[in-house]
Amino acid sequence: MAYEALYTRGRPKTLSQLIGQEHISNALTRAISSNRLSHAYLLVGTRGTGKTSTARLLAKAMNCDRVHAAQLDGRPLEKKEIPCNRCESCRAFDTSPDNVEFDAASNRSVEDVTRLLSTAYLAPLRARVKTFIIDEVHMLSFEAVNSILKLIEEPPPNVAFFLATTELNKVPMTIRSRCQVLNFRLIPQAVIAQYLATLARRLNVGLQEEAAKKIARLAEGSMRDAMTYLDQCYAMADKEITLENVNETLGLISDENLDEIISAVKAKDRAAVGRAVTQAFSSGLAANVIAESLITRLRDIEFDMLERDEKNFAELDNFIDALRKSIGEMFGSGIPDIILEMTLMKLAAPVQNFVMTTPAQISAPPNENLDAGQKIFYHTANSLSEDKSLSFALSKAIVTKFAGDTLTLGFKSAAIANEFKKSQTQFEEAMAQSANRAIKISVEVDENLLPPAVNNLAEPARSNLVSAMKFFNASDVMKISD
Numbered sequence: 001m002a003y004e005a006l007y008t009r010g011r012p013k014t015l016s017q018l019i020g021q022e023h024i025s026n027a028l029t030r031a032i033s034s035n036r037l038s039h040a041y042l043l044v045g046t047r048g049t050g051k052t053s054t055a056r057l058l059a060k061a062m063n064c065d066r067v068h069a070a071q072l073d074g075r076p077l078e079k080k081e082i083p084c085n086r087c088e089s090c091r092a093f094d095t096s097p098d099n100v101e102f103d104a105a106s107n108r109s110v111e112d113v114t115r116l117l118s119t120a121y122l123a124p125l126r127a128r129v130k131t132f133i134i135d136e137v138h139m140l141s142f143e144a145v146n147s148i149l150k151l152i153e154e155p156p157p158n159v160a161f162f163l164a165t166t167e168l169n170k171v172p173m174t175i176r177s178r179c180q181v182l183n184f185r186l187i188p189q190a191v192i193a194q195y196l197a198t199l200a201r202r203l204n205v206g207l208q209e210e211a212a213k214k215i216a217r218l219a220e221g222s223m224r225d226a227m228t229y230l231d232q233c234y235a236m237a238d239k240e241i242t243l244e245n246v247n248e249t250l251g252l253i254s255d256e257n258l259d260e261i262i263s264a265v266k267a268k269d270r271a272a273v274g275r276a277v278t279q280a281f282s283s284g285l286a287a288n289v290i291a292e293s294l295i296t297r298l299r300d301i302e303f304d305m306l307e308r309d310e311k312n313f314a315e316l317d318n319f320i321d322a323l324r325k326s327i328g329e330m331f332g333s334g335i336p337d338i339i340l341e342m343t344l345m346k347l348a349a350p351v352q353n354f355v356m357t358t359p360a361q362i363s364a365p366p367n368e369n370l371d372a373g374q375k376i377f378y379h380t381a382n383s384l385s386e387d388k389s390l391s392f393a394l395s396k397a398i399v400t401k402f403a404g405d406t407l408t409l410g411f412k413s414a415a416i417a418n419e420f421k422k423s424q425t426q427f428e429e430a431m432a433q434s435a436n437r438a439i440k441i442s443v444e445v446d447e448n449l450l451p452p453a454v455n456n457l458a459e460p461a462r463s464n465l466v467s468a469m470k471f472f473n474a475s476d477v478m479k480i481s482d
Contacts, residue, residue: 062128
């Protein structure tokens with residue numbers, strides 16, 4: 001016998017097995033118990049949330065002998081009894097000529113619908129109610145919709161319609177107003193992960209919690225997608241499905257690789273960024289997939305920070321915005337890999353713009369611990385980017401010295417230096433958080449200082465640029481870019 005896909009084996013057999021749609025299963029249980037079912041239902045929701053499965057359960061329950069007996073006796077029913085799946089009617093449901101399933105996506109003409117509904121006025125051959133399940137009803141042509149409208153408006157006795165759609169806005173109001181609408185919600189990730197663990201136990205295979213969460217996140221609220229992913233991983237795994245199995249089987253980038261990229265960007269280490277991105281590309285993934293994975297990972301990090309009651313999200317928000325912009329630039333571009341690399345490189349070492357100033361004597365600044373001081377300075381400056389006045393003052397600051405616990409900032413203008421002093425305490429507190437130790441700031445004003453674009457460069461780039469400025473007799477640069 002051919003292998004049966006997990007999403008068909010895992011279909012709900014009763015209303016109690018309808019996962020993530022308790023509001024619908026509860027309402028239908030009450031309606032069936034009180035024998036107040038409608039002749040037409042419109043099931044609305046995104047793919048894989050249980051619309052067609054619910055239509056089949058409801059159609060089967062309408063003809064279930066045990067359900068009918070309970071209705072006659074006035075006995076309330078439980079969800080696990082609807083339908084019973086043991087009576088003759090339930091066992092014959094899949095092969096019954098009185099149950100008609102129709103795909104409107106591939107049979108959308110008026111001739112197709114007319115041929116389908118030609119038997120609607122005939123009495124059921126075996127069942128109590130003749131049921132018509134029409135999937136993707138929004139795909140029907142205008143004439144086809146009109147052909148079923150009269151049937152739904154004045155239905156023959158013992159006929160029920162179940163119309164499923166993913167796009168309610170495309171279903172005419174004349175149809176919607178004659179049906180009871182059941183709205184299917186996206187299934188929460190936690191619910192999907194828990195159900196996947198149950199399925200894995202039935203398959204006699206282990207499923208790591210992190211692997212289940214990863215599959216649930218990829219499913220985006222669709223139980224069918226989640227079961228398809230699990231089925232694929234089950235086919236490739238041995239005795240246990242791990243997070244590594246999921247990443248390898250589904251062609252995903254690992255969280256460790258994503259964390260390496262994020263950590264390198266936070267540390268302002270361009271070399272580490274280059275190594276981590278190269279490793280990500282070696283997995284064969286497209287640049288936009290890596291960027292989207294980074295955004296998802298940053299989102300998870302931000303929610304973890306919320307749980308810890310942390311409030312400094314400026315750096316993460318800038319990171320996410322830059323990645324979103326790069327994804328837009330990738331579409332239609334012939335160099336998506338380079339776009340992602342340069343985006344991450346700029347995040348690791350932000351570029352600043354400077355304008356011409358008056359000529360000044362050029363001298364190379366001391367280099368003692370400057371690189372370490374600049375990393376701390378720029379990391380803190382980025383976290384305070386929302387403060388416009390402070391950001392302007394910081395863009396004019398020059399890290400001239402970093403010794404011990406004192407960072408010296410130079411300004412070519414006394415006015416800008418005074419503007420910075422207004423927020424100096426705030427900046428020192430933020431810098432202490434970035435460096436995990438208290439650091440004091442010393443402010444000095446010197447009109448002969450090199451511009452920040454030169455002074456804050458690491459060696460040997462600093463010396464090379466100083467030599468070039470001496471050669472061209474230039475006191476400043478118009479614009480420094482990568």
